Amino acid sequence: MQQRIVIIEDNQQIREAFTLLLNLRDDFSVVGNYGNCEEAIKNLSDDAPNIVLMDIDLPGISGIEGTKIIKKNLPAANIIIITVFENGKTVFDALCAGATGYLTKNSDRDRLMSAIDEVIKGGAPMSSKIARLVVQSFQKNTNSPLTSRETEILSQIAEGKSYTNIADTIFISKETVKYHIKNIYIKLQVNNKADAIKRANEDRLI
Amino acid sequence: MQQRIVIIEDNQQIREAFTLLLNLRDDFSVVGNYGNCEEAIKNLSDDAPNIVLMDIDLPGISGIEGTKIIKKNLPAANIIIITVFENGKTVFDALCAGATGYLTKNSDRDRLMSAIDEVIKGGAPMSSKIARLVVQSFQKNTNSPLTSRETEILSQIAEGKSYTNIADTIFISKETVKYHIKNIYIKLQVNNKADAIKRANEDRLI
DNA sequence: CCATAAACTACCCAAATTGGGGGGTACTGT
DNA sequence: ACAGTACCCCCCAATTTGGGTAGTTTATGG
Numbered sequence: 334m335q336q337r338i339v340i341i342e343d344n345q346q347i348r349e350a351f352t353l354l355l356n357l358r359d360d361f362s363v364v365g366n367y368g369n370c371e372e373a374i375k376n377l378s379d380d381a382p383n384i385v386l387m388d389i390d391l392p393g394i395s396g397i398e399g400t401k402i403i404k405k406n407l408p409a410a411n412i413i414i415i416t417v418f419e420n421g422k423t424v425f426d427a428l429c430a431g432a433t434g435y436l437t438k439n440s441d442r443d444r445l446m447s448a449i450d451e452v453i454k455g456g457a458p459m460s461s462k463i464a465r466l467v468v469q470s471f472q473k474n475t476n477s478p479l480t481s482r483e484t485e486i487l488s489q490i491a492e493g494k495s496y497t498n499i500a501d502t503i504f505i506s507k508e509t510v511k512y513h514i515k516n517i518y519i520k521l522q523v524n525n526k527a528d529a530i531k532r533a534n535e536d537r538l539i
Numbered sequence: 540m541q542q543r544i545v546i547i548e549d550n551q552q553i554r555e556a557f558t559l560l561l562n563l564r565d566d567f568s569v570v571g572n573y574g575n576c577e578e579a580i581k582n583l584s585d586d587a588p589n590i591v592l593m594d595i596d597l598p599g600i601s602g603i604e605g606t607k608i609i610k611k612n613l614p615a616a617n618i619i620i621i622t623v624f625e626n627g628k629t630v631f632d633a634l635c636a637g638a639t640g641y642l643t644k645n646s647d648r649d650r651l652m653s654a655i656d657e658v659i660k661g662g663a664p665m666s667s668k669i670a671r672l673v674v675q676s677f678q679k680n681t682n683s684p685l686t687s688r689e690t691e692i693l694s695q696i697a698e699g700k701s702y703t704n705i706a707d708t709i710f711i712s713k714e715t716v717k718y719h720i721k722n723i724y725i726k727l728q729v730n731n732k733a734d735a736i737k738r739a740n741e742d743r744l745i
Numbered sequence: 746c747c748a749t750a751a752a753c754t755a756c757c758c759a760a761a762t763t764g765g766g767g768g769g770t771a772c773t774g775t
Numbered sequence: 776a777c778a779g780t781a782c783c784c785c786c787c788a789a790t791t792t793g794g795g796t797a798g799t800t801t802a803t804g805g
Contacts, residue, residue, distance in 0.1 A: 405681045428677035457670035461662030467673060468663035471634035475611045480781060493697065493736040495762060508784045515765075516781090524764075526699040686751065701763095701791060715753050721794075722751095730793075 336453065339365040339382035341373045341399065342415070343391050351386060354442060361449065368392070370399030377403065382410055384449060387432070389416040389423065397423075397430045404431035411452045415445075419462055425470070434458040474537040478520045486513045488539045491530045542659065545571040545588040547579045547605065548621070549597050557592060560648060567655065574598070576605030583609065588616055590655060593638070595622040595629065603629075603636045610637035617658045621651075625668055631676070640664040680743040684726045692719045694745045697736045 338361055342348045345368065352363045365380040367373040369392050373380075385403060389396035400412050413434035414427045427435060434448055437460045448458035459467065477484060489499045496514070500507040518524055521532045533539045544567055548554045551574065558569045571586040573579040575598050579586075591609060595602035606618050619640035620633045630641060640654055643666045654664035665673065683690060695705045702720070706713040724730055727738045739745045 401681070408681060425677060428674055429679050431678050431681065433671070433674060451667060454667055455671055456667030457674035459670065459674075461657060461660055464663035464665065464670070465639070465661055467677075468634055468639060468665075471631060471673075472637050473635050475607070475614060475637065482782075491697075491699065493699070493732040495733070497762080498733060505782085506784060508786095509782070511764080512783065513781095514763090518764085526763080527701070527704060530699040688752065703791080711752085712754060714755055717793080718753070720792090724793085732792085 337364045337382045338384045340386045342388040343368045370394040385412045400430040543570045543588045544590045546592045548594040576600040591618045606636040
């Protein structure tokens with residue numbers, strides 16, 4: 334099947350280089366090629382891409398916002414971010430916005446091709462550092478100051494449950510739940526729910 | 540630098556095949572080779588691996604639990620899961636436990652080598668489907684019934700903040716916060732915080 | 746230009762929740 | 776035998792929550 338590809342990148346040279354490169358493949362067809370999201374979105378239903386190569390630092394609507402808009406209108410489209418940014422916040426914002434892949438601009442030419450192939454096969458191509466960032470975001474703190482009971486209760490606090498509710502689900506009295514929470518607060522050096530949840534997330538305790 | 544590799548896999552044939560294969564590389568050295576986590580953990584400080592290849596379905600301690608224990612004792616070790624499981628829960632449990640990579644057993648032999656190389660370079664090798672699973676776990680619902688204001692407030696509810704606290708941080712009155720929350724509850728068909736957060740997570744609204 | 750929706754403000758009230766105080770048991774390793 | 780840790784329970788005052796009701800302003804799209 335022919336892949337319909339749209340490129341959104343404000344550097345004209347890069348854009349054209351990508352277009353030439355991708356059109357070398359018989360099964361790839363660059364159907365659109367824009368310097369900003371606004372233009373690309375205008376032609377979205379005509380272009381009907383299944384793959385979008387997206388820069389992040391664009392004039393006007395950013396690549397992140399652009400990703401959200403395209404995903405909303407064309408949920409089946411697979412968007413691959415190609416950017417110089419490899420800091421955590423940008424990466425996660427892009428993935429939350431709906432990006433399927435995330436390459437940094439230092440990737441070699443072959444990587445672009447293989448990334449598209451990977452997306453078609455149902456994968457999620459990422460540069461090494463990005464993949465590590467993403468995987469690390471799941472990892473819990475291995476040296477938590479909390480006991481397993483406390484961790485369990487803190488998790489439920491973070492789910493918005495009341496003490497009574499927690500007590501009922503883990504079959505202890507409400508008062509015992511409160512006792513544990515008091516100890517959690519002391520250990521985390523906080524004195525309310527919100528701060529406890531904040532620290533729990535910061536320190537990856539739950 | 541020489542890579543010290545430990546293999547934990549209950550199928551002896553696979554274990555020995557891996558050992559032979561990896562030892563072909565001058566820069567790889569399989570320093571330990573076990574059929575269960577208990578044995579491996581016993582010899583952990585002697586083996587001092589920087590890379591562990593770990594099965595999940597093991598007799599005794601599971602690969603997930605084993606990963607936690609090894610990570611606790613040897614935080615610098617990079618653990619690559621090699622398993623037949625590719626369902627979401629298992630994958631995320633493994634990553635939360637501290638796994639750096641996740642390959643499915645249908646991967647070809649070269650993939651094992653390249654995965655180790657990737658880990659050394661600071662990457663996080665994953666099979667295509669796994670990578671897609673992981674990336675998808677970040678994606679928000681593109682068709683949320685909530686307004687942006689409501690989404691903003693719901694996020695803060697999920698952070699454990701009180702109405703007063705939310706009101707102060709987004710510079711509106713407490714009463715207005717309550718107004719929005721009432722609308723959120725109607726739209727999500729719930730009538731308390733905990734259920735709202737639950738639905739928000741299920742439907743990926745925040 | 747009008748209709749509609751979103752965002753905002755305000756007040757009432759009963760019930761539930763929260764955080765801080767206290768006291769107590771059981772098991773561990775030294 | 777003793778410190779340390781985890782676990783369990785009760786009381787109380789202050790705050791929070793959820794539900795009801797009634798209205799204004801602002802912005803956007805047909």
